[in-house]
Amino acid sequence: MNKILVAGGTGFVGKALVSHLRANGYDPIILSRSGILLPDKVIRFDSEGLVPAEVLSDFYGIVNLAGENIAQRWTSSVKTGILSSRLEMTNRITAALRRNRQAGLPLPSVLVNASAVGYYGIRPLGIQTEESPSGEGFLASVCRQWEQAATAAAEDGLRVVVFRFGLVLGHGGGILTEIEKPFHFRIGGVIGSGEQHMSWVHNKDLVRAIQLAFDRSEMQGSYNLTSPHPVSMAEFTRCVGKELGRRSWTKVPAFIAKIIFGEMAEELLLADQQVVPKRLLEQGFTFSFPEISAAVADIYKNASAPL
DSSP: OOEEEEETTTSHHHHHHHHHHHHTTOEEEEEETTEEEOSSOEEOOOTTSSOOHHHHTTOSEEEEOOOOOOSSOOOHHHHHHHHHHHHHHHHHHHHHHHHHHHTTOOOOSEEEEEEEGGGGOSSOSSEEOTTSOOOSSHHHHHHHHHHHHHHGGGGGTOEEEEEEEOEEEOTTSHHHHHHHHHHHTTOOEEETTSOSEEOEEEHHHHHHHHHHHHHOTTOOEEEEESOSSOEEHHHHHHHHHHHHTOOOOEEEOHHHHHHHHTHHIIIIISOOOEEOOHHHHHTTOOOSOOSHHHHHHHHHHTSOOOO
């Protein structure tokens, strides 16, 4: 049985994952807020707002990537949406699993749930592995609640794998699209000192790691999904500028970034995190793009320069 239910399958990461799974022998099917999207029809949620029991029984695994974009100014309503969008879909999934178990119906074998390196807080000391404690801040709180909601599926007998994503790099979306924008006006550069470390991952490595979680039954618990080599923002923007044929030369002071982006700047753009994928490496996973220069070059290799 190779059917995978993908919540959040129409987003930046979800599209890449669906394409990868399909190319590697799986049958990914998208779960959206309106129901399960099939080529010729939509299977609606049942009267309780859950995936119908007999439909859920037909899947080998579930991937939950659903959640509102965090790369925006955080008003009170946006922060509410960031948290509620993640918990709502996760709770729907776990409630449907619980219903099937209680009814004696077949269950999927594994739930792969997204989280983020924001779990470790804004400026944790030193290198962060999966054994490092959660930190302070809004994103850390969101990640803790999201992971707690997902791990409830273990009570129903599923193997639960939680991936804490770094900044996901790929063409046509994610943080790279935002970093590119100033280069259009020849003012590309760093935000803050430029010395803060960014924990990142190429989306090609990300989708391979998610597939590994389906292929290997021994994988369980939390995994950092980041390159083994965090990089300073200065080095990151230098590599982007090189691929775009533009110099990275400006510096936006931290206080200006906070005025423009608010709390989001503090936790996403100015945060200093050195997160490494200790458990993935122990599983023998080999990153195709461990270094930022090769990753950025690959992303722009087959894309026409946006400038």
